[in-house]
Structure formats: structure tokens, C-alpha cells
Amino acid sequence: MEHTKYVHGYSEREALRLNDQADTLEDIIHNDTVFKSGSLVLEAGCGVGAQTKIIAEKNPDSNFISIDISKESIHEAQQLIKRLSIRNVVFRQANLYKLPFQNETFDNVIVCFVLEHLHNPAVALNELKRVLKNDGIMIVIEGDHGSTFFYPDSREAHSAIDCQIQVQKEIGGNSNIGRELYPLFKSVGFSDIVVSPRTVYVDTSKPQLVEGFIKNTFTAMIEGVGEKAIRHGLIDRMTFEKGIKDLYRTTEPDGVFIYTFFKGFGTKK
Numbered sequence: 001m002e003h004t005k006y007v008h009g010y011s012e013r014e015a016l017r018l019n020d021q022a023d024t025l026e027d028i029i030h031n032d033t034v035f036k037s038g039s040l041v042l043e044a045g046c047g048v049g050a051q052t053k054i055i056a057e058k059n060p061d062s063n064f065i066s067i068d069i070s071k072e073s074i075h076e077a078q079q080l081i082k083r084l085s086i087r088n089v090v091f092r093q094a095n096l097y098k099l100p101f102q103n104e105t106f107d108n109v110i111v112c113f114v115l116e117h118l119h120n121p122a123v124a125l126n127e128l129k130r131v132l133k134n135d136g137i138m139i140v141i142e143g144d145h146g147s148t149f150f151y152p153d154s155r156e157a158h159s160a161i162d163c164q165i166q167v168q169k170e171i172g173g174n175s176n177i178g179r180e181l182y183p184l185f186k187s188v189g190f191s192d193i194v195v196s197p198r199t200v201y202v203d204t205s206k207p208q209l210v211e212g213f214i215k216n217t218f219t220a221m222i223e224g225v226g227e228k229a230i231r232h233g234l235i236d237r238m239t240f241e242k243g244i245k246d247l248y249r250t251t252e253p254d255g256v257f258i259y260t261f262f263k264g265f266g267t268k269k
């Protein structure tokens with residue numbers, strides 16, 4: 001009896017810890033990426049399949065057509081999905097501004113981290129809406145770099161992040177598009193729009209996110225624009241390097257890092 005109670009108490013605590021921790025991005029952004037059994041889903045801008053593998057495994061009774069403009073990425077995604085023995089995905093090289101599908105082909109369309117790179121996200125969203133069936137649901141997940149804050153705070157780290165935002169703007173993208181999802185959905189005529197913030201809160205009790213998100217995803221991405229930002233006169237080298245050092249500083253035992261993704265759902269009526 002004591003033993004049962006212990007086991008029960010233990011597993012309840014463990015379940016709570018797991019719930020609270022949401023220690024992978026998957027828990028945070030894909031917890032509700034769930035499609036009706038038998039759905040045909042278009043994933044637009046699938047890249048190398050990082051989201052494909054998650055959403056296809058999570059929805060084994062749906063079929064996916066995943067497209068990307070890059071032939072190389074499609075090839076890599078194909079290899080990944082084959083390696084994982086996932087069988088409900090077909091890949092195709094295509095431009096999401098001019099989709100090779102008839103009107104009202106798909107039950108659902110999903111795009112993840114794609115609109116932020118596009119010159120004209122509203123035009124793209126309209127084309128994606130064209131291939132969605134009536135009553136079909138569109139899902140968009142995007143980041144918003146302006147949502148970043150951390151401890152210890154650092155002016156230089158914010159300046160380094162701002163360089164990424166500026167460089168992205170120069171090439172026609174929008175790193176702060178997450179906050180615009182609601183007006184964007186509205187501008188192309190979706191109904192029943194629901195946008196929710198998906199905040200990633202990281203302290204060192206979540207080592208997976210410290211490594212996987214703060215270091216290898218976010219800071220690595222900011223670091224990547226350094227040379228260009230310095231060349232374009234957006235920042236001086238010393239400030240940028242201090243900013244990057246301060247971002248890594250947030251991964252030390254007393255550090256905290258917070259970032260918000262946004263996920264939007266809209267129905268075609």
C-alpha cells in the first residue's frame with residue numbers, strides 16, 4: 001500500500017514536472033498541431049523537414065504534402081523522413097507564391113517560420129488560402145525577435161539582436177512578424193482567427209532549452225549576421241561581440257532567457 005502510494009505520488013509529481021517544464025520547442029509550438037483523422041495537409045516551406053518529422057509523427061492518420069522552393073532542402077528532408085520510417089509525407093519542390101495545386105485541395109495548411117522571410121507575406125497567405133478547402137484551417141507559426149528579454153540584461157545584447165532584425169529587413173523579411181499574425185490573417189479574409197503567444201521561458205533547470213534554444217538556435221542565429229551587420233555599419237565589432245558574449249552569459253547558472261513565438265489559426269469560410 002505504502003509502495004503504491006509512493007509510486008502514485010511519484011508519478012503525479014513527475015507528470016507535473018513534465019507539464020511545467022515544456023522543455024522542448026515541440027511541446028510549446030506543436031502541442032496543438034493536431035489534424036482530424038484522414039486530413040490532407042499542405043506544409044509550405046518545409047525546409048529540411050525539422051517540423052515535418054514532428055507533425056507527421058504526431059498525426060499518423062493524416063497525409064502530408066510538404067513543399068519547399070529549395071531542391072537541396074527537399075532532398076535532405078526526404079532523407080530524414082525515410083531514415084525515420086515516416087510514411088505519410090510526400091515532398092515536392094514548389095514556390096508557395098504559385099502553388100501547383102487546384103483550388104480547395106487541402107483540409108489544412110501549415111507554415112512554420114516561413115512568412116518572416118518573405119517580401120509579401122499577405123500575397124503568400126492568399127495563395128495558401130486558395131488551395132485550402134472551405135472550412136479548412138490555416139496554421140501559421142512565426143517568431144518575433146522584439147519579444148526577447150533576459151537576465152542579466154545587456155544593452156549590447158539587445159543591439160546585437162537588433163542587427164538581425166535590421167539585416168532581415170534589408171533583405172525584405174520581418175523578424176518581428178509574430179505580433180502581426182492577427183492583422184495578417186484578417187487582411188486575407190480568414191474567419192475565427194485565434195492567435196496565441198507561445199513563450200519559451202528558459203532557466204538552467206531546462207538544460208535542453210539552454211543548449212537547444214538559447215545557444216544553438218537563437219544566439220547562433222544572431223552571431224551569424226555579425227560580419228554583415230558590421231560591414232553595413234549597423235554596429236561596431238566591440239559592441240557586437242560584447243552582445244554575443246552577454247547572450248551566452250544568460251546560459252550560466254543564474255541566467256534566464258525569454259522569447260515568444262506566435263501561433264495563429266484561421267478558418268476559410
Ligand SMILES: C[S@@+](CC[C@H](N)C(=O)[O-])C[C@H]1O[C@@H](n2cnc3c(N)ncnc32)[C@H](O)[C@@H]1O
Pocket residue numbers: 044045046047048049050051067068069070073094095096097111112113114117
Ligand atoms: C527558416 S526556413 C523554415 C523551414 C521549416 N519550416 C522549419 O521550421 O524548419 C524557411 C523555408 O522557407 C523556404 N521558402 C522561402 N521562400 C519560399 C517560397 N517562395 N516557396 C517555398 N518555400 C520557400 C526556404 O527555402 C526555407 O526552407
